[in-house]
Amino acid sequence: MRQGATRELLTYWNRLRGDRAAPDRAEIELAAIRGSLRDLFMLDLDPAHQFPFLMTGTRLNAFFCGEQLGRSFLSLWQPQDARTIATALMTAIDAACPVLAAASAHPEGYRDADLEILFVPLRHGGQAPTRLLGMATPTVQPPWVGLLPVPHFNLRALRAVEADSGWMNLSKASALALAARARVTERPADIRGHLRIFEGGK
Secondary structure, eight states, rough: OOOOHHHHHHHHHHHHHHHHSSSSSSOGGGGGGGGGGEEEEEEEETTTTOEEEEEEHHHHHHTTTTTTSSSSGGGGHHHHHHHHHHHHHHHHHHTTOOEEHHHHHHTTTSOOOEEEEEEEEEBBBTTOOEEEEEEEEEOOOOOOTTTTTOOEEEEEEEEEEEEEEEEEEEHHHHHHHHHSSSOSSOOOSSETTEEOSSSSOO
């Protein structure tokens, strides 16, 4: 976890949840993390499991040169990466654990910009986690953001964590194999610690 803002959000989320699996959406005070508002977003667990945006920060909008509110988060990724991301988001919700993605993006003809994207689960109205608070932070501010849209994000790696026990790597290859063996709408065959485990795959 390279970005200070990412660590700040994880610490804030962990403090709010206490001994619960996840805090409630109503407990989130954006003023407490106001320095990172432009990179924050919130996703809904909709019946179709497309994870539409409920809130988007200005810098995330600027990457695509347009408002992303209501758009499926999965549509920001290439198809094979979208399947992996969908599985990772369900991991975050089912196991109530944060997930960290390393990604990159660039407009045509420009170099990649690296991003760190954190997802933390939220309950809504006292129910089990049904929403995700996220933060997408570029390593450096690309000069083209807000001027040229990126076509999609590219997934580089995934990591899942139980906040009390430390990080465990979930490689892109492993996640792709997992996603290929299960539809997003399926429930996990097994939950071991903080990972959703499906039978099959290499």
